[in-house]
Amino acid sequence: MTAVLDSLAQGRQAIMPAMRAALERLDPTSRSIAYYHLGWTDLDGNPTDGGGKAVRPALALLSAEAAGAEPSVGLPGAVAVELVHNFSLLHDDLMDGDTERRHRPTVWAVRGAASAILTGDAMLSLAQEVLLDGDGPGAVAAARLLADATNELIRGQVLDVAFEQRNDVGLDECLDMAAGKTGALLSASTAIGAVLAGAPQPVVDALAGFGADLGLAFQLVDDVLGIWGEAAVTGKPVFSDLRARKKSLPVTYAITHGGALGRELAEWLARPEAPGEESVRHAAGLVEQAGGRKWALDEAYRRMAAGRQKLEDARIPDRAREELLSLAQFIVTREA
Amino acid sequence: MTAVLDSLAQGRQAIMPAMRAALERLDPTSRSIAYYHLGWTDLDGNPTDGGGKAVRPALALLSAEAAGAEPSVGLPGAVAVELVHNFSLLHDDLMDGDTERRHRPTVWAVRGAASAILTGDAMLSLAQEVLLDGDGPGAVAAARLLADATNELIRGQVLDVAFEQRNDVGLDECLDMAAGKTGALLSASTAIGAVLAGAPQPVVDALAGFGADLGLAFQLVDDVLGIWGEAAVTGKPVFSDLRARKKSLPVTYAITHGGALGRELAEWLARPEAPGEESVRHAAGLVEQAGGRKWALDEAYRRMAAGRQKLEDARIPDRAREELLSLAQFIVTREA
Known part of the structure; x- marks a missing residue:
């Protein structure tokens, strides 16, 4: 546990100068909005202690180590995946109408839709620039990997939006959506450091597969927390996903x-009227009795085991493998 | 004139298979929305005759010819600049609240904000993929060029949004905004074919400079048409930019x-109330008497002359130079 938190803190520390250098290339307005969104400053530009856990950058640095390289080789990849992640948060918060993220008002809520759209666009474009600036052997392959992952991420988001209007979503479709929306960028994060290091394809494939499994496991647990999670952990009231009648993975299974x-x-x-508290509690009971909760947690466990197996089968230094597995465990169980 | 229209038609014809192949990589929902936005289909997916003039792809193909290469060498660049252009239109229409483009409802107006945001995101990401797929010597340099131009484009849009809230915008700032919003992508369009062809830097620089001049000349004339243009040419009522109290270039000069x-x-x-017809006509008179219209047209002429000079000083085949100049003249004067 402590080791994971140390490794996350070290990762954040390691990428800060590179993140700052990348964001310097934005126009001052987009840069200050990006700083606020990242939790680095308040609305007036004063530095704050906040900021996300930056798990994707930490994975990208470990990914370089998994290929036997220095973590710093993964640095452009770490910055690029964090930029793409935050591009998607900026646009998602707007599309979902979410007014809070990490207990602060979202960008569109305080600066308007145009600011959220343009700052997101700028971060997406910047991610490619950061990778293409690199002169290492894997820079172009890393840029390709990230563009593919971004397309997958957007595809997942498109499906998510479409599912809201449908009542016949199958479990495979729902898993496919999660693989795009959550799995693609985590897979890119666990692979991009190795790609930058010019690792052999089997190592890259194992790391990418591990990240995809991690992504699905995370989403499955996230969906369980979205129904039964305590507000202290999720930052949302209990049953919130059910109250929003979200067709998440446990619900779709049920x-x-x-x-x-x-x-x-x-x-x-399918009922048109908003459900009352008693009704939501009853629905949560239905998901549980129909096996949705148990399946989601079992499936998350199976995905984690499958991901671990991929790392164990690959030629990866033991220390990097252990750290990747610890970090993955932390991400999925959120023992923060 | 006829030659230009032929060249545009040929350009559209030439890029269609490559555009279709690129859009095949999108999820079906984003693809069908992209088809509608591009004017290829109606809302039900039935083929239509529409579509934009595709001037940027035509410039990109001529750019390859300017470097002594076959136009087809510029094809990935032609597709990529058209994708970035349409990404920006999708997001701009939403941010500006515009409900019509080319006499059809805009995407956000008929499919909602999320569709416009996600389809735009998907086209931006796809543009990079198209270039990085190339294996020619200039593919990576072209991807860099496009990422830089995209950042400039977004910077210009950010300034444009910010200027709406300000009453003290200087002429230099306004020209800088136009250079980003309009000039950057036209500059990338006129240079990207040569970059893909591996042209010497002086040729690339001359072409990029020519495109930047063309972009400013176009914006200056566009701003004049936004005030005094006939509805038949602009698709908007006369004085429409003044009615929206847009601080365009002629207005800022005045x-x-x-x-x-x-x-x-x-x-x-600065008046809070919406102006009446007589009041708008009076304001147009003020811009004209203060020299705003004359300056804008003179400045457009100077930019075109400067751009022409850059092409004449560069080692470019005569035929490609002539076609670039004819197409530029057509773009600026819109003799359609």
Whole structure:
């Protein structure tokens, strides 16, 4: 635990100068909005202690180590995946109408839609610039990897938006959406350092596969927390995803595999009126009795095991493997 | 004239298969929205005759010819600049609240904000993928050029949004905004074919400079048409930019160089109430008497002359130079 937090703190420390240097290339307005969004400053530009955990950069640095290189080789990749992650948060918060992130007002809520759109656009474009500036052997391959992952990320988001209007979403579709929305960028994060280091394809593939498994495991647990998580952990009230009638993975499993209970749940989700507290609690019971919660947690465990196996089968230094596994465990279980 | 229209039609024809192949890589939803936005289909997916003039792709193909290469060498660049152009239109229409483009409803107006944001994001990311897929000597340099131009484009858009809230915009700032918003991508379009062809730096620089001049000349004339243009040419009612109290280039010149007339114009722009027809006509008179219209047209002429000179000083085949100049003239004067 402490080792993971140390490794995250070291990762954040290591990428800060490179992140700052990258953001220097933005126009002053976009840069100051990016600083606020990242939790580095308040709305007036005064430095703050905040900031995300920066798990993707930490994975990217470990990815370089997994290829036997210095962590610093992964630095442009660490910055680039963090930029793409934050591009997607800026646009998602706007599209979802979310007014808070990490207990602070979101950018669109305080600066308007145009600021969220343009700052997101600028961070996405900057991510490619950071990689293409590199002169190492893997710079171009890393840029390709990130562009592919970005397309996958957007595809997942498109499916997520489309699912809101549909009542017949299958479990495979739902897993495919999560693989795009959450898995693609985590997979790019765990692979990009090795790509920058010019690692052999089997090592890159193992790391990318591990990241994709990690992404799905994270999403499965996140969806369970979205229903049963305590506010202290999730920052949201209990049952919040059900209150928003989100067709998350446990809910979709319950509907498609839960027989009569699943049909009752599907009817509940299709009701036009907003559900009361008692009704939401009943729906959560339906998801649980229909096996949605158990399946999601079992499936998360299976994904983590599959990911671990990929790392164990690959020629990766033991220390880097251990750190990747510890960090993955931390990300999925959120033992913060 | 006919030659230019032929060249544009040929350019559109030449890039269609490559554009289609690129868009195949998008998820089906984003792809169908991109088809609609590009004017290739109606809202139900039925093919239509529409579509933009695709001047940027035509410039990119001529750019390869200017470097002594086959136009097809510029093809990935032609597709990429058209994708970035349309990414920016999708996001701009949403941010500006514009409900019509080319006499059809805009994407956000018919499919919602999320569709416009995500399809724009997908086209931006795809543009980089198209260039990085190339294996020619200039593919990476072209990807860098496009990422830089995209950052400049976004910077210009950020300034444009910021200027709406300010009453003290200087002429240099306004020219700098136009250089970003309009000049950067046209400059990338006129240079990217040569970059893909591996042309010597002086040729690339001359072409990039020519495109930047063309971009400013275009914006100056566009701003004049935004005030005095006939609806038949612009698709907008006469005085529309003044009615929206847009601080365009001729208006900013008039305010900053027009003495008492300029001050009267500035006061008019700062009034809180929406102006009546007579009042708008009076304001147009102020811009004209303060020299804003004449300056804008003179400055457009000077920029075009400067751009022409750059092409004449560079080692470029005569035919490519002539076609670039004809196309530039067409773009600026819109003799369609």
